[in-house]
Amino acid sequence: MHASDLAALEAEAIEILREAVALASRPVMLYSIGKDSSVMLHLARKAFWPAPLPFPLLHVDTTWKFREMIALRERVAAQPGVRMIVHTNREGLEAGVTPFTCDSERYTTVMKTVALKQALDAGRYDIVLGGARRDEEKSRAKERIFSFRAAGHRWDPKMQRPELWNLYNARLGPGESIRVFPLSNWTESDIWAYILEEKIEIVGLYLAAERPIVERAGQLLMLDDGRFPLLPGETPRRKMVRFRTLGCYPLTAAIESRAATVAEILAETRAARMSERQGRLIDHDQTASMERKKQEGYF
Amino acid sequence: MNLPTLRFLTCGSVDDGKSTLIGRLLWESRQVFDDQARALERDSVRWGTQGQELDFALLLDGLEAEREQSITIDVAYRFFSTPRRRFVVADAPGHEQYTRNMATGASTAELAVLVVNAGKGLLTQTYRHARIASMMGIHHLVLAVNKMDLVDWDQAVFARIVEGMEPLQNELGFSSFQPIPLSALRGDFVTRRGENAPWYRGPALLDLLEQIDVAPPGQDEEFRISVQWVNRPHPDFRGYCGRVTSGVVRPGDGVRILPAGTESRIRSIYLGSEECNRASAGQSVTLCLEDEIDVTRGCVIASVVHPPEVSDQFEARVLSLSGHPLFAGRSYLFQLQTAQAAATITAIKYKTDLQSGMRLATHELRQNDIGVVNLSLDRAVPFEPYERQRLMGAFILIDRLDNQTVGAGMIGFALRRAANIHWQALDVNKNARAGQKAQRPLCVWFTGLSGSGKSTVANLLEKRLYSQGRHTYALDGDNVRHGLNRDLGFTEADRVENIRRVTEVARLMVDAGLIVLVSFISPYRSERELARSRFAQDEFLEVFVDTPMEECERRDPKGLYAKARRGELSNFTGIDSTYEPPEAPELRLDTMLSSAEECVDSILREMEMRFAQPDQPRIEEKPL
Numbered sequence: 014m015h016a017s018d019l020a021a022l023e024a025e026a027i028e029i030l031r032e033a034v035a036l037a038s039r040p041v042m043l044y045s046i047g048k049d050s051s052v053m054l055h056l057a058r059k060a061f062w063p064a065p066l067p068f069p070l071l072h073v074d075t076t077w078k079f080r081e082m083i084a085l086r087e088r089v090a091a092q093p094g095v096r097m098i099v100h101t102n103r104e105g106l107e108a109g110v111t112p113f114t115c116d117s118e119r120y121t122t123v124m125k126t127v128a129l130k131q132a133l134d135a136g137r138y139d140i141v142l143g144g145a146r147r148d149e150e151k152s153r154a155k156e157r158i159f160s161f162r163a164a165g166h167r168w169d170p171k172m173q174r175p176e177l178w179n180l181y182n183a184r185l186g187p188g189e190s191i192r193v194f195p196l197s198n199w200t201e202s203d204i205w206a207y208i209l210e211e212k213i214e215i216v217g218l219y220l221a222a223e224r225p226i227v228e229r230a231g232q233l234l235m236l237d238d239g240r241f242p243l244l245p246g247e248t249p250r251r252k253m254v255r256f257r258t259l260g261c262y263p264l265t266a267a268i269e270s271r272a273a274t275v276a277e278i279l280a281e282t283r284a285a286r287m288s289e290r291q292g293r294l295i296d297h298d299q300t301a302s303m304e305r306k307k308q309e310g311y312f
Numbered sequence: 313m314n315l316p317t318l319r320f321l322t323c324g325s326v327d328d329g330k331s332t333l334i335g336r337l338l339w340e341s342r343q344v345f346d347d348q349a350r351a352l353e354r355d356s357v358r359w360g361t362q363g364q365e366l367d368f369a370l371l372l373d374g375l376e377a378e379r380e381q382s383i384t385i386d387v388a389y390r391f392f393s394t395p396r397r398r399f400v401v402a403d404a405p406g407h408e409q410y411t412r413n414m415a416t417g418a419s420t421a422e423l424a425v426l427v428v429n430a431g432k433g434l435l436t437q438t439y440r441h442a443r444i445a446s447m448m449g450i451h452h453l454v455l456a457v458n459k460m461d462l463v464d465w466d467q468a469v470f471a472r473i474v475e476g477m478e479p480l481q482n483e484l485g486f487s488s489f490q491p492i493p494l495s496a497l498r499g500d501f502v503t504r505r506g507e508n509a510p511w512y513r514g515p516a517l518l519d520l521l522e523q524i525d526v527a528p529p530g531q532d533e534e535f536r537i538s539v540q541w542v543n544r545p546h547p548d549f550r551g552y553c554g555r556v557t558s559g560v561v562r563p564g565d566g567v568r569i570l571p572a573g574t575e576s577r578i579r580s581i582y583l584g585s586e587e588c589n590r591a592s593a594g595q596s597v598t599l600c601l602e603d604e605i606d607v608t609r610g611c612v613i614a615s616v617v618h619p620p621e622v623s624d625q626f627e628a629r630v631l632s633l634s635g636h637p638l639f640a641g642r643s644y645l646f647q648l649q650t651a652q653a654a655a656t657i658t659a660i661k662y663k664t665d666l667q668s669g670m671r672l673a674t675h676e677l678r679q680n681d682i683g684v685v686n687l688s689l690d691r692a693v694p695f696e697p698y699e700r701q702r703l704m705g706a707f708i709l710i711d712r713l714d715n716q717t718v719g720a721g722m723i724g725f726a727l728r729r730a731a732n733i734h735w736q737a738l739d740v741n742k743n744a745r746a747g748q749k750a751q752r753p754l755c756v757w758f759t760g761l762s763g764s765g766k767s768t769v770a771n772l773l774e775k776r777l778y779s780q781g782r783h784t785y786a787l788d789g790d791n792v793r794h795g796l797n798r799d800l801g802f803t804e805a806d807r808v809e810n811i812r813r814v815t816e817v818a819r820l821m822v823d824a825g826l827i828v829l830v831s832f833i834s835p836y837r838s839e840r841e842l843a844r845s846r847f848a849q850d851e852f853l854e855v856f857v858d859t860p861m862e863e864c865e866r867r868d869p870k871g872l873y874a875k876a877r878r879g880e881l882s883n884f885t886g887i888d889s890t891y892e893p894p895e896a897p898e899l900r901l902d903t904m905l906s907s908a909e910e911c912v913d914s915i916l917r918e919m920e921m922r923f924a925q926p927d928q929p930r931i932e933e934k935p936l
Binding site (some may be wrong): 017018023024025028058059061064066154155173175176177179180 | 314319400416420594596609720
């Protein structure tokens with residue numbers, strides 16, 4: 014890949030961001046604190062400079078994010094021109110829904126999908142920017158850049174609007190919304206190449222370091238705080254690991270790696286033999302699980 | 313040499329092996345990860361159609377419905393790269409009912425790989441897809457004759473298929489056309505030359521994709537950018553954001569803003585927060601101009617030397633996308649680049665039989681039909697013929713009721729070429745005319761019952777304005793109904809037409825720089841809204857002369873109420889025809905409480921407030 018490919022991806026993403034904002038009455042950007050969110054935020058700053066971000070950032074906080082993630086979120090929220098909305102599903106929290114007490118499907122539904130819908134309804138957002146990419150997963154490959162959601166945030170693959178050229182139809186009826194994915198055509202390698210080139214701040218967990226790890230069902234899980242219940246016979250060991258994706262800490266597994274700089278991550282990503290979502294435990298619940306979750310309104 | 317990303321489309325009839333071909337490309341270019349490969353092994357056992365072998369198609373058919381039925385419903389976008397080039401593949405569905413999805417994939421592709429099953433030969437869908445690819449502006453075609461292993465790599469079979477394609481290639485005139493014999497399942501001639509067809513001397517598919525140059529032949533493209541968003545964070549910065557459609561621009565270059573036709577120069581160019589000394593096609597930039605002129609989303613900023621055409625009437629090719637057919641006479645929302653308009657299909661000239669290319673007469677375009685239509689817009693938009701500049705000639709049509717995208721179109725040419733001259737020679741424009749009169753043009757629209765006092769207030773207002781040196785004109789029933797609208801009566805249809813004509817006359821007068829006072833009963837809200845929509849927001853002042861019916865009837869200056877009561881007048885507003893009072897007029901005059909003089913005072917105050925707004929007087933922008 015050469016530089017002009019990355020420049021073209023950047024130009025396309027900025028075009029999509031501007032189109033979304035020009036067509037929206039109440040836009041919002043989902044901010045997950047992950048590397049794709051960091052890239053989105055950087056692109057948004059470029060797209061609208063010198064104006065401040067023309068939308069708030071929305072973080073759905075399950076209360077099970079890694080501490081380093083929350084620290085970065087707070088740094089971003091303190092930057093000038095950033096309005097950060099943090100939403101947690103209080104009912105879910107009070108009902109005791111945690112990744113250790115529920116199966117991953119129920120936990121994801123209550124603390125992520127339902128929480129997201131609550132926050133979107135509360136803000137009456139009509140255009141919701143997200144960092145999903147088509148290369149992440151098979152059902153994502155068919156996703157539109159402007160993805161139509163019926164009332165109740167439901168995604169119906171048969172109701173999607175044809176998307177020709179660079180023309181996006183953002184007209185909506187009551188209760189309907191559109192999720193917009195400016196990074197649709199980026200790959201994991203593109204994301205790292207861009208982070209390297211633009212020196213974008215990311216959560217340190219992406220970089221390899223020695224961390225306390227337990228191995229469970231073939232997955233390397235990191236102990237981020239005292240809430241991690243150890244099973245009998247489990248002892249944490251220190252291992253050189255890093256994360257390819259970041260979600261809730263008990264549901265996101267680390268990989269063994271010595272890539273401690275962004276340049277090394279890029280090299281490792283290009284040589285990778287495993288897909289990015291290998292560490293996402295929730296995707297393996299059932300075949301086509303991503304498609305089902307999306308139909309219910311998951312990002 | 314590294315070439316830029318190649319976007320290509322795979323198409324062809326169902327079961328010709330398109331998905332298998334892409335799956336093979338991903339597999340061989342090492343884009344399939346180990347965990348995906350394990351999932352593929354699992355899926356192949358459960359859904360695979362290749363017995364014990366891996367079914368590469370399952371890498372692509374991501375939707376459950378597709379896996380169950382072994383067909384591709386939607387376009388899937390895949391990415392892979394080799395050391396030489398990066399690729400975006402659009403895998404388009406083969407079934408006839410999904411032609412629109414194929415067109416979607418084709419709209420952004422530069423090359424098409426048309427897959428043919430060697431055992432079946434050329435099918436209806438093969439012809440259809442070649443035609444759609446060509447119509448969508450794809451200039452490079454690869455004919456992938458697949459499943460050659462099933463015909464024992466018989467050269468004669470391959471030659472027959474290529475020969476059968478020749479008449480269509482001659483007709484459509486792809487600038488490059490390369491037939492390749494291959495087996496997606498076995499891998500021969502996909503990423504490497506195989507041993508099985510020593511008679512074939514051409515490249516393997518991937519070799520060709522890596523090396524083909526799809527850049528249009530070297531003509532210098534003129535600069536164009538469509539304004540997406542106006543960036544105005546504070547009074548000292550006014551930037552126009554967009555992605556350069558074609559050409560190159562530098563600070564100091566002269567530009568023309570279309571459709572207005574105004575001119576300025578580029579002051580500065582920003583890429584993100586960095587100021588730069590040039591912007592070229594494909595870059596997302598922010599432009600600042602030397603002059604403070606009116607530029608909004610939907611405008612095109614173009615080279616002053618060769619600006620694009622501007623028109624409101626086109627001949628265009630349209631693909632019907634939804635279950636609702638497209639009809640002549642129906643109005644749709646029209647989106648071309650960032651410009652929006654209301655569009656009416658005035659005539660469907662014909663539809664194209666996609667197999668034979670024949671022109672068939674029709675009065676509707678059903679889903680997946682491609683036809684040629686005449687379109688009429690409610691405003692002029694800048695454009696270029698699709699053949700010359702894809703993005704400047706492509707548009708979509710949106711249904712006004714359910715907001716679905718119902719049509720995708722490509723402009724052939726403008727039907728009203730006179731518009732070019734008219735729109736580009738606008739140095740003497742509304743601002744200039746108004747500036748000469750040292751006033752802001754305005755339409756003051758009086759509405760109210762017969763006898764409410766509209767004409768009395770309007771006449772007094774005109775006198776006061778005249779004495780201040782303003783240039784005015786009053787339009788009312790007396791001077792319009794006796795001449796221009798002599799042919800109209802008082803039925804609902806005639807009243808609607810009456811108001812439409814008055815609106816247009818008032819609009820011309822505002823364009824001439826005048827302050828126009830319109831006093832018509834104008835009983836229907838929708839007609840007044842229509843009138844308002846024909847003016848700029850700050851150029852229309854709706855004044856509701858609010859006098860109760862009983863008072864109007866008591867005054868009855870022309871004796872009309874008495875006549876209507878006697879049954880000598882029909883369709884009289886307030887008696888046997890309704891009056892819909894304005895919901896949000898700029899001004900409401902209560903003639904029971906205020907005198908005519910006081911009413912005029914409040915109108916003048918309202919006008920002054922508008923004049924006083926800081927960024928308003930645009931008339932000083934362009935001294936003549």
